[in-house]
Amino acid sequence: MNLLQKGIQAMKEQKLDEAAKYLTEAIDKHPEEPLAYINFGNLLLKMNEFDRAERFFEKAVKLDETAATAYYGLGSVFYEKGMFSKAQGFFETAHQKGLQSGDVFFMIGMCLYRQEQPKLALPYLQRAAELEPEDVDARFQYGLALAQIGQVDLAHDVFKKVLELKEDHSDAHYNLGVVCLYHDDPQKALAHFERALEIQPDHILAGHGKGKVEEMLKEEDKKDNR
Structure with a gap:
């Protein structure tokens, strides 16, 4: 493997210091190679060093204006900064460049x-x-x-598919609970809220939903017993 490949492999293995070493050497050896800058930018993203990452992606774009993954990297930087409109522009450019x-x-x-x-x-x-x-x-x-x-x-069907892929997805259970309430099925809603709380005990929305449904069921029991 060359230096760039070693850096990418180290990054995949979460050996970030080792990755930085290989990528720095790759840039020093081939300063006109945009892929080294792109991958160093990706490494900096992993380390939450967004301003530095931006500079590396910009350098890659200067070296190769068609480097779609560099624009994707810039989109990721601005997304992490909460600048969603600007991020969208870069992601769209990445798509236009072939990604x-x-x-x-x-x-x-x-x-x-x-x-x-x-x-x-x-x-x-x-x-x-x-x-x-x-x-x-x-x-x-x-x-x-x-x-x-x-x-x-349609949302119900998609959330069910999410649970087929990942049964312990607390947010999918919560949202299915909301859908069940929408369809006037409080018992199923309660089961989903309880499952969400089993998976994630601090799920505030599921806790609120569970309390709301329990109150609803109590009121129904009172009416039935009159």
């Missing part, structure tokens, strides 16, 4: 969702889920976007 992975569709969708535009986010999140059918996060966020625009039955 067709589920990740880029997912991130464009998430930028739109974070800007409170779930209807616009929906096709991107749907596409991400289609391209990466085992990606739990993409499918879950797709379900949330559906729920946000009132497509409750």
